[in-house]
Each structure stands twice: as C-alpha cells, then as structure tokens.
Amino acid sequence: MPSTPHSPTRKLILGSTSPYRRELMQRLRLPFDVVAPEVDETPRAGETPHDLAKRLALAKAQAVARQHPSAVVIGSDQVADLNGEPLGKPGDHARAVAQLRRMRGQTMIFQTAVAVVCAEAGFAQSALAPVRVVFRALSDDEIEAYLQAEQPYDCAGSAKSEGLGIALLDAIDSDDPTALIGLPLIRTCQLLRAAGVKLL
Template identity: 50%
Template sequence: MLPLLLASSSVYRRDLLTRLRLPFSCSSPDIDESHRPGETAVELVKRLSLEKARALAHSHPNHLIIGSDQVAVLDGRIIGKPHTHDKAHQQLMSASGASVSFLTGLTLLNSQTGHYQVDCIPFTVHMRPLKTEQIERYLLAEQPYDCAGSFKAEGLGVSLFQRTEGDDATSLVGLPLIRLVDMLLAEGVDIP
C-alpha cells in the first residue's frame, strides 16, 4: 500500500481518519481558497479538495493523498467559519429553525499514477428554533469559532439540531469516511 497523506491541518479531519486504523501523515497545503465568480458551492468544494491534494503531489510522490474541503450553505449562500463570537451568534440566529446544507468535497489522489477520484458529499442539518440565551450558553461552552455553521456536531452542537439528513454523518465533521473507504478500496487498500 502507498503511504497515506492527509492534505489538511484540521484536527477534526485527523481525528476522523484515525478511525480507519491506517497509518497516515499530515501536511497542510498552501492554496488559494477563494470562491471564483459563478462557481457553485459543489464546484468550489470539489475544486478545492483536488487542489489541496495536487499541491502536495510533487513533495509526496508515491502517496495516496486525501484532500477535503467543506462549506455550509444557508438560504442559498455560503457561510464560512465565524472566527469570532459575534459572527458565530449571527450565524446561529440566522440558522434558527432553518436547514443548513454542508457540502464536503473529497479527493483521493494517487501521486504515483496521477489518477484521482473526486466527489461531493452532502449532509443537511435541520436546526431547532433557537433563543438568544441558548445560543450564548452554547457558544460560551464550546466556542466553535473555527467551524463552518458555528457548531461542533461531534460535541454539544448536536443539542441545536432538530434532525439531520444524509448518508454519512462524518461528512458533517469534514471528512466523509464512508465515501473515502470506497475510494481507498478502489486503490487496492485493505480496510479493515
């Protein structure tokens, strides 16, 4: 098996990948993650996941490189990571009683052959109607300022949900393991 490389500095993605019990290393790619004019959210995450993997192909020949990128979409517009308490509060107030779609682009690139697989995995979170006090308590407890949508689904953020919808809950955290296993199997990786 070629060595696995996760093209990410995300602790969330790293933690998810450890579930597969495969040895891997991590490296953070340096790419421009700007949204291009006219580009759909699906096109954006697929392009960025592929660019992240390709950015590391020359420095990591003979590897299987995993690239992933995620956006949250609310009312047809992309919402990013809030980075601040106030922006997180605004995001959660906007999402109150609404549905937020998470689109995760996933790429597996074989840097030895140049062959790659790319997909976009959707997952939707239907939020409870939220009160300002609930939002404040949640933000103070978890401080999810580095998370698109302003919540951590793997933690207390789940208390904000009314229901979820999708084939792979790990895509909500940023690395769709079910689809990744399909890609790894296609490259001849034995799992488990």
C-alpha cells in the same frame, strides 16, 4: 482515471490541518502522515457551495501530491450552504453569533467533499457527501450559551454536531455519518479502495 494497485511502500497522507479530520482518519487504523496544503480557499465569482467544496478538496489533495508524488493523498473540504450562499468558518464570537442567528429555523446543507490523488499513478477521484441539517428556532440566549460553552469558531456553520452543538438541531439527514464532522469516511474508503489501498 484508471486506478493502480497500491504499493505497500506507498505513503498515505492526509492533506489537512483539521484536528477533526485527523481524528476521523484514525478510525481506519491505517498509518498516515499529515501535511498542510497550501491552497487559496477564496470562492470564485458565482461559485456554488457544492462546486466550491469539490474544487477545494481536490485542490488540497493535488497541492500535497505535488510535494509527495508517490503518496496517496486525501484532501477534504466542507462548505455550509444556506440557500445557495456559502458560509465559512466564523473565526470569532461576533461572526459566530451572526451566523447562528441567520441559521436558526433554517434547513442547511453542509457540502462535504473528499478527494484522493496519487500523482505518480495518475489517480485522482473525488466525491461529495451533502448533509441536510435542520436548525431549531434558537433564542439569542441559547446561541450565546452554546458559543460560550464550545467556542466552535473553527467550524463551518459555527457548530459541532459531535459535541453540544447537537442540541441546536432538529434533524440530520446523511448517508455518510461522519460527513458533518468534516470527512465522509464511507466516501473516503470507497476512493481509497479505488486507489488500491487495502483497508481490511
């Protein structure tokens, strides 16, 4: 869709409840509001992690844009992809242990998607920033020690690479360094510029 110049009065909204995405957005030094998107995140039958992440990022942005049609809205989603199987947020200790046991010694793809929507301008674009992550062959004791220390139960894949979770990994491969934390800022900036938002 064609982009429309960003009006100085047009609000910027992050459609997310994630504190990690909010912290990342603050790096851009733009004023923005935060609105929780009301979106059903249940995967569809046969939906790949790649497609799920893109669909949910766009759905989140669109849900908030319906409430704030003149605003430029950012939506994002991340799905941990283990050999084509989506792994969500564990939610509790037992599920996190089970996830990390499955992931040890494995190469994962964290499918991180971002979408930018302005309903009034008819603008809607999205992008994917996949991150390849190689987990070490973790012992049960290492898994337990990590989870007790960081309790990353609200993170897809049960680990925070920006914290102690980096010690679980052998390698990270990405062309958008913040994608693994949950919001790919290089892709986000590209989409915001396409929507007419002046960043610098």
